[in-house]
Amino acid sequence: MPQFFLNKRLIILLVSLIFLVALIGFSLKERDELTWPEQFIKDSTGFVQSIFYRPAHFVGGFFENVDHLKNTYEENKLLRARLEEYAKLETKVYKLEQENEEIREVIGELDSLRDYEPQTATVIGRNPDQWREQIIVNKGKQDGVEKDMAVVTAGGLIGKVKHANPFTSTVQLLSSLDPKNRISAYIQGEESIFGLIEGYDDEQGALLLKRIPHQAEVQEGQTVLSSGLGGVFPEGLIIGEVMEVVPDEYGLTQMAYVKPAASFYNISQVMIVKRTLISEENVPEEEASEEGDSE
Structure with missing residues (x-):
């Protein structure tokens, strides 16, 4: 009996193998239509796949979108940083271009002044309480700057060195109300008319050129220069x-209102000029001492 069951199991196994091979062969055979069991299995498998595919696709797409958002955030952060750097660089380039243009203009004004020794300087300080009185520049005695040297911009003369320190200097502007702030000047014309720049009229925004001879004929628009x-x-x-000419308070001389060629408010780059043809050794001590007051 046990031998019968053993043979029976063997027979079932062989029959199953034969049936499986027959099914494989049948399924591999080219046919126009599938049998209903094949259709049922295929449809069931497709339905189950569609059930699992949608959530899996949604989850996969969610993490993919999160990754894209993260990459986009990092890219935007990098782009913003580069834009900020570009804006700073553009501002710096614009400022440098302005400074170079100012320096070129100042040098252009001094090209014909061969007896001058020019030196560029940058304004590094300005007290709001003394805005029209003085400025501080980044050149001093170590750079050869000395007291009473003329200071100009691209527009023209703005003042003189009042104090020279080792590394910085204080420049007194022509608009200063200091009574000792006087510059010897002359009005350009067929005949030079001399006078002294003494004071500043804040209402008219004009320098005061005093001590003009009463018989001198001064015309509006004539140029005023330093006399040296x-x-x-x-x-x-x-x-x-010259803007306007009026008699002085005593009627003995005339006074001219002079519109400054240079701006006393927007100053960033200046040129300190030193006279080279005439040294201090050739100037009498009394005359040199008066220069700080009357020049």
């Missing part, structure tokens, strides 16, 4: 042009 008398200030630095 005294040997410290160079000759021929542009100061401004």
Whole structure:
């Protein structure tokens, strides 16, 4: 009996193998239509796959979108940083271009002044309480700057060195109300008319050119230049042009309102000029001492 069951199991196994091979062969055979069991299995498998595919696709797409968002955030962060750097660089380039343009203009004004020794300087300080009085520049005695040297911009003369420190200097502007702030000047014309720049009229925004001879004929629009008398200030630095001429309070001389050629408010780059043809050794001590007051 056990031998019968053993043979029976063997027979069932062989029959099953034969049936499986027959099914494989039948399924591999080219047919126009599938049998209903094949259709049922195929449809069931497709339905189950569709059930699992949608959630899996949604989850996969969610993580893919999160990854894209993260990459986009990092890219935007990098782009913003580069845009900020570009904006800073653009501002810096624009400022450098302005400074170079100002320096070129100042040098252009000094090309014809061969007896001058120019030196560029940058404004590094300005007290709001003394805005029209003085500025501080980044050149001092170590750079050869000395007291009473003329200071100009691209527009023209703006003042003189009042104090020279080792590494910085204080420049007194022509608009300063200091009564000792006087510059020897002359009005350009067929005959030069000399006077002194003494004071500043804040209401008219004009320098005061005093001590003009009462018989002198001064016309509106004539150019006012530094005279160079005294040997410290160079000759021929542009100061401004005549706006109006009036008698002084005593009627003995005339006074001219002079519109400054240079701006006293927007100053960033200046040029300190030193006279080279006439040294201090050739100027009498009394004359040199008066220069700081009357020049």
